Amino acid sequence: MATLNDTADLSFTASQGKGQADAPLTKPQAMVTVDIVVLTVQDWELKVLLIKRAHAPFQGYYALPGGFVRAEEALEDAAFRELREETGTEDLYLEQLYTFGDPGRDPRGQVVTVAYYALVPADRSPLLATTDVASAHWFPISGLPALAFDHARILACAVTRLRNKLEYTTVGFELLPRKFTLTALQRLHEAILGKALDKRNFRRKILSLGLVMPTKEMEATGRKPAQLYSFRQPG
């Protein structure tokens, strides 16, 4: 079942323009937020970035980073902006996940949240813990505190999506440093899928995909030096 390509086909173009005298909309409005499930792998465990809420509602609870979409701001731009505010970088894999809008999910009123998930390479995630957001911490997804709002559901949705995409795309690569050993890649997959994989089968499969190439470097940390690989750039 290993199909490689997955990129969403957004090839059609929208017919633009034609806005004439606009009937001003006196229509129901809601608040729109983005929430971001920031995931990484540390110590071969899948972890999520959570922030302790300083204010009501759910004061003291942990929550996913997120915030309101500003006027005239694209959803994805809002997600990247929040990502930068909470993690200090925008240079991360980001993908829209699902949109949640059940009444009652936020006690302050009708809040529709567009959930995204982001992947932080393992070698960069320690940096994020030291950003200005003092109350942000990584939590292993097994072993979570109680979460604010419906964030537990959103998080579960993200983990499921990641597991599924791992099997037919190359998202896993977004969680590793630029150079990595095949064992590291395998540990990553095992951490996300939550099960052990056969070493020989895994290596054969990865190599047969032709997406990685050996570098000239070896990793000397272990006993026997391990070959470092990098992702073959498109082109």
Place this chain on the structure above:
Amino acid sequence: MATLNDTADLSFTASQGKGQADAPLTKPQAMVTVDIVVLTVQDWELKVLLIKRAHAPFQGYYALPGGFVRAEEALEDAAFRELREETGTEDLYLEQLYTFGDPGRDPRGQVVTVAYYALVPADRSPLLATTDVASAHWFPISGLPALAFDHARILACAVTRLRNKLEYTTVGFELLPRKFTLTALQRLHEAILGKALDKRNFRRKILSLGLVMPTKEMEATGRKPAQLYSFRQPG
């Protein structure tokens, strides 16, 4: 232009993270709509239900059925409500697709739309054309008119999703009558995927899945009568 009324001033706070005094956000409200890509198969062609717009903007253009999410209404409820309004039934497969919120996608202002897609069984789709919405018509996916807003993009997104899900789920069943021949099922798959399939391989695969069972009826319309199948109910 976009006269966003700001009646409800709830003075929200921007951050869920910074533990300091929060600058109240300007106007964190937007309009939220649902748009529904209603798909069916007629004459072994994948078709979509479009509605001719009676008012600006995009007056006279065809658009996906959709409308505003009401106060205190769940997104999915709004989608089902629109579905009933435009098609006369709610008893259809419905799945959230993606959320679009680019600034400028609606000339009237900031409108975030949560797109859904719905599947109408082939034997029920003719009924829908006769509902009260006189301007609603089925259009083959190849051979579309110019669409309002960014609806072409939303539609493309739905078709891609359907094609992908066809390969690893049973969504295809949602487009067929309760009893159907294997040839009909194959034609359906061919219509959606846009390519021919081998008859023997297709039948073997479908039967091996164990999801369908032969009924006691035959379809007499063709030359040689064909076995009618139905979906095996869970349990």
Place this chain on the structure above:
DNA sequence: CCAAAAGTGTTAGGAGTACACCCATGG
């Protein structure tokens, strides 16, 4: 009896899975 669609098996290649040992190095 002919046109039209229904139905049916075999083979070859590729992918996944299960499984056990030797190798290079640091301490």
Place this chain on the structure above:
DNA sequence: CCATGGGTGTACTCCTAACACTTTTGG
């Protein structure tokens, strides 16, 4: 020299894909 993780091959099964003829009926 030994503990640790790196690295390798084979056999079996299963799924996929290619491929052609016979059967049943209506007209």
